Amino acid sequence: MVKAYWLLKRRSEMNSDDFHRHWREQHGPLFCNNAAAQRYVTRYEQNHAVPENHALSGEDYEEYDGISIMWFRSVEDFQAMFASPAFAPVLEDGDQFIDGTATKQIFTFVEEPFAVESDQA
Numbered sequence: 001m002v003k004a005y006w007l008l009k010r011r012s013e014m015n016s017d018d019f020h021r022h023w024r025e026q027h028g029p030l031f032c033n034n035a036a037a038q039r040y041v042t043r044y045e046q047n048h049a050v051p052e053n054h055a056l057s058g059e060d061y062e063e064y065d066g067i068s069i070m071w072f073r074s075v076e077d078f079q080a081m082f083a084s085p086a087f088a089p090v091l092e093d094g095d096q097f098i099d100g101t102a103t104k105q106i107f108t109f110v111e112e113p114f115a116v117e118s119d120q121a
Helices: 016-032 035-040 075-083 085-097
Strands: 002-008 041-048 066-072 104-109
Touching: 002 075, 016 035, 016 041, 016 085, 035 041, 035 075, 035 085, 066 075, 075 085
Parallel strands: none
Antiparallel strands: 002 066, 002 104, 041 066
């Protein structure tokens, strides 16, 4: 399994409320109902930033509006989804609210999780 993370930045002309509404109410359902996404993605997450997150991170913090996480069986599945003509409407919609030049991306392999032991009840 591989995970693709996108640290999303909204378009400069879009306010935060409109960005989150579009991502949640339009883009999410469009993605989840897309044939290419349904074929290649095993899990899709939207993680919307806490509005006051900038106060938690200090001066060097570069603010993002959220993190999108997609799980794939392989890198080849990721590539196939983005190459599929059926996925074009999702990409086009993303251009309507995401600043592609400011958005960052990283891929990871899914590793075994570490258990955190807590002595608190």
